[in-house]
Amino acid sequence: MPSDQIFVGLEIGTTKICVIVSEGRSDGTISILGVGETPSRGVRKGEIVDLTTVSECIHEALIDAEEKTNVEIRNVWVAISGSHLKSFNNRGAFMLPEERDVIIEEDLKTVETNAKEVSLPAQNIFLHTILQGYHVDGRRDVIDPISMECQTLEADFHIVHGIKTRIHNTLRCIESLKLGIEDVVLSSLASSQVAVTQHQKDLGALVIDIGGGTTDFLVYYNGSVRHSGVLPLGGDHITNDISIGLRLPMQRSELLKIQEGSAIDPGGADLGTITLKNDLGFLGCDISKTSLQIIIHQRVHEIFELVRKDIEGSHEGMIGMLRAGVMITGGSSRLRGIATVAEDVFELPAHLTRAKEVGGATQTFENPQFSTAIGLTKYAMAVSENIPEESVFEKLTKGIGGIFRRRSR
Incomplete structure (x- = not known):
């Protein structure tokens, strides 16, 4: 297998660190060879706060990916997020x-x-x-x-x-592992490479990637990027709200969110109670399902309202022009009813989406939490021929940027 057709995407997320290894195909699509992942430590709201710990986590994810794919990883394409962008x-x-x-x-x-x-x-x-x-x-x-x-x-x-120091700290984390960095890519730009089709970009679409610590979003209109942003809010904040509002441990709150949670506003309905069983260090109890749903709805509604406010602050009237509607991806997009809340806030059709036009490991590309890392490898295939010889540090210092005089798709 030619090494120049192997692309590796690295996402350093708040809840997980993910490495996707893909093979480029002659028809312009990619085939996923495997994924390596490990729980993330040392990252808050999409930004690194402990370089040593994050380097260790990256190393674990890389080893996992290499063992699953039998590919020696020397170079990576890196996603970057954070509200400083x-x-x-x-x-x-x-x-x-x-x-x-x-x-x-x-x-x-x-x-x-x-x-x-x-x-x-x-x-x-x-x-x-x-x-x-x-x-x-x-x-x-x-x-x-x-x-x-x-x-x-x-x-x-x-x-x-x-912010230069925050971007460079991400790069230093990776280079400490003797890895080459091909390029640094905005997380929402990466996920949009596989989460929306070209036709949807032409019609106009809002792509929202909701992760654990951040919500990254990108607006396409007439096929081109018109707006992008990052909110320091995500699924972890929903879990924290549940923990505080219902007085539950964080781990129990996360499990409750996944198993019973819904973002739909219950209105005045009484949805009954949920019985939580005794567990190690936790005394079981009954909680109101209505209260749980209200807590989740309020936070999800707030996230979408902040996205809308950010877009309209720069492009008044643009949201109404997005004929393809809202595309929601990322790990937290699996929350029940989240598309319904998006439709209410943006007054547009909203759809859950995952990586498209991708082959290989089915379970990987069907899981929306991998959209960014998979998108990195699709992006890599599309632009690799235009990458200069200089290092990423040199390029960022010069301010050349990650896309070189070509329309981003």
Whole structure:
């Protein structure tokens, strides 16, 4: 098996660390060879707080993946999350010199550089510069302007940036294990590679990936990324609410959420009681199922409301233009009734989704908690030919970003 057709995605999540090994196929799809995972320690709300412990967890997940796939892992594609990641849209412009009226490759680099001529917070660096479309002398949405005659070339980009030290700490964790880092990818961008189809991106879709400690989201319109964001809220916060509201241990609250939980608003209905049996260190009790459901509904509703507020704060009216609706993935998307709450908040059709157009280990791609890690390998296959020779540290320091003058799909 050619090594250049093997792609490894690494997701360092709040609740789990996951390594996906995939093989690229000639038809542009991927086949999952195996997954390695381990419970996450040293990560809070998607960000590393204990480098040594996280490095140990990554090592465990890597060993697990290597043993299951018989592949020696030397390089990885890394997902990154955290509420420090911010984004905006900007346009770059370039007037061709008088002695030339045909667009060349160098002009595309120049217009991208010009789009990033903005003031970021002093501690931040560019992560992604995602092309939305070119404009040639006012003609919009040109796909490939090379060799076209033109006086003024413009291009729109979605630009993602974050705090340098937090991004670099993730990289140092990985490099301490003598691993090469191919690229760093926004988590929501990774999961959207497999969670939504190209047709849905063209129609307009909101992709929401709800994990343990964060909710990552991305808006597509006319096939391009228009907005992205990260909330420091996820499934763990629902569990914590249950623990506090019902006065239960965290482990029992998590189990209760999985087995009996629903995000649907019970209204005034009496849903009866749930009897919790005695367990080691826990005295059994009866709890109100209505109370449980109210607690879950309130937190899920809040998460979706915050996503909507974030999008509308930058793009008023955009949500109503997303004809494909809301696509929900991630480990916490398995919560019963979550799509119903999304439909109420966004006033759009909402669907649960997982990795699509993927072959191999069925149980892996059917589980939405692996969408980000699987998406990393799909992303890797799509852009690997455009990755430069320089290291990821050098690239981030220069602020080049993870996508190089191409429309992100």
